[in-house]
Amino acid sequence: MPVYQATASAPVNIACIKYWGKRDTKLILPTNSSLSVTLDQDNLRATTTSRADPKFEQDQLWLNGKVDEIKPGGRLATCIAEMKKLRAQVESGSPNEPKLAEFKLHISSFNNFPTAAGLASSAAGFAALVASLAALYQLPTSPSELSRIARQGSGSACRSLFGGFVAWEKGTAADGSDSLAVEVAPREHWPDIHALICVVSDDKKGTSSTTGMQRTVETSTLLEHRIKHVVPERMRAISEAIKARDFDTFARITMQDSNQFHSVALDTDPPIFYLNDVSRAIIALIIEYNRVSVEAGGKLKAAYTYDAGPNAVIYTLKENVKEIVSLIVKYFPQTDGFKDTFGLFGSTGVGEGGVVEGFNVNVAKKFEVGAVKGLIHTRVGDGPRVLGNEEALLGADGLPT
Numbered sequence: 383m384p385v386y387q388a389t390a391s392a393p394v395n396i397a398c399i400k401y402w403g404k405r406d407t408k409l410i411l412p413t414n415s416s417l418s419v420t421l422d423q424d425n426l427r428a429t430t431t432s433r434a435d436p437k438f439e440q441d442q443l444w445l446n447g448k449v450d451e452i453k454p455g456g457r458l459a460t461c462i463a464e465m466k467k468l469r470a471q472v473e474s475g476s477p478n479e480p481k482l483a484e485f486k487l488h489i490s491s492f493n494n495f496p497t498a499a500g501l502a503s504s505a506a507g508f509a510a511l512v513a514s515l516a517a518l519y520q521l522p523t524s525p526s527e528l529s530r531i532a533r534q535g536s537g538s539a540c541r542s543l544f545g546g547f548v549a550w551e552k553g554t555a556a557d558g559s560d561s562l563a564v565e566v567a568p569r570e571h572w573p574d575i576h577a578l579i580c581v582v583s584d585d586k587k588g589t590s591s592t593t594g595m596q597r598t599v600e601t602s603t604l605l606e607h608r609i610k611h612v613v614p615e616r617m618r619a620i621s622e623a624i625k626a627r628d629f630d631t632f633a634r635i636t637m638q639d640s641n642q643f644h645s646v647a648l649d650t651d652p653p654i655f656y657l658n659d660v661s662r663a664i665i666a667l668i669i670e671y672n673r674v675s676v677e678a679g680g681k682l683k684a685a686y687t688y689d690a691g692p693n694a695v696i697y698t699l700k701e702n703v704k705e706i707v708s709l710i711v712k713y714f715p716q717t718d719g720f721k722d723t724f725g726l727f728g729s730t731g732v733g734e735g736g737v738v739e740g741f742n743v744n745v746a747k748k749f750e751v752g753a754v755k756g757l758i759h760t761r762v763g764d765g766p767r768v769l770g771n772e773e774a775l776l777g778a779d780g781l782p783t
């Protein structure tokens with residue numbers, strides 16, 4: 383009996399135009415379209431192996447080696463059921479295909495993110511799940527169609543089905559058939575977009591995206607304005623900026639949209655605060671860094687953006703990464719130094735960091751070691767990858783390795 387198994391990896395994505403609010407909580411249909419940059423899987427990824435076997439007694443999933451319950455009717459169960467439905471369609475059209483849709487599944491998933499990084503892993507996780515099942519079931523399905531299924535696991539996951547620059551079109555259909563991800567541009571179009579993730583220390587448990595956004599939908603009057611009058615124009619303008627490789631416009635809109643997302647969070651009753659003093663100090667540093675450039679006749683060189691937590695993601699062009707790492711390290715001394723994955727600093731390392739000429743050092747205070755507990759340098763990356771059996775996360779016995 384052949385082994386029916388496939389392994390895939392999928393990337394993280396970080397939005398420039400934020401998804402915040404659902405018009406349908408079961409189907410996960412958003413109140414506005416959103417747009418993100420897919421980050422490189424060479425640095426951050428979720429990997430998933432799926433196996434179908436008539437001997438398995440139930441669908442089972444392990445996340446980082448631990449059993450993760452598949453609640454009936456829950457998000458995981460929905461994604462798995464939708465994928466089985468697509469497989470059943472393939473089988474009904476070709477009677478010689480093995481009846482994999484009827485077999486139970488074992489699924490093992492692993493995130494390579496540094497522990498305690500506090501990075502949202504659900505987007506990469508659901509995208510890897512859907513990609514591995516699509517490979518296992520040999521589905522002739524397009525990434526956009528798969529994104530419609532990943533969306534039902536976690537909204538932002540639909541954008542991880544593509545590499546490069548990705549829009550999630552909110553759609554209008556009540557059944558969600560037109561709420562899916564589309565590619566705005568592949569990574570090859572603008573490979574110089576790099577990202578620096580500043581992992582910010584946080585002791586308190588924040589409000590989850592799912593809970594927070596629903597509270598915003600129910601109580602914020604500002605959200606209505608954002609959805610109707612702000613996001614549609616920003617989606618158009620940032621897509622154009624990406625196509626024209628216009629970093630100045632890309633950066634301006636990205637920062638404006640992060641600010642507005644955190645404004646609607648604050649406009650929620652009771653208010654939601656995701657940024658802390660460290661997050662705000664990073665904003666001040668990026669604003670000052672950009673001011674120096676603009677006053678010298680240049681353009682914006684960096685853009686900050688924040689999701690539902692205090693971590694900063696700074697988008698910039700490759701040529702500026704060194705300056706920005708130096709700047710962050712100067713104000714936020716690192717315990718273990720900076721992991722220089724791209725070899726920016728050579729053998730001397732980043733040292734104590736530093737600022738560019740003309741920078742007003744008083745815009746922020748220097749923080750204690752550990753305030754920013756990690757810096758991850760990555761860049762725009764590709765979409766899900768189907769991997770070989772040597773990367774499988776299930777052993778011969780069908781259990782996690």
Ligand code: DP6
Nearest residue numbers: 397400401536537538591592689690
């Ligand atoms: C702030 O996709 O995590 O990161 O659909 O409820 O699973 P659910 O929410 P999720 O929300 C992400 C919100 C965000 C913005 C974004 O990624 O667009």
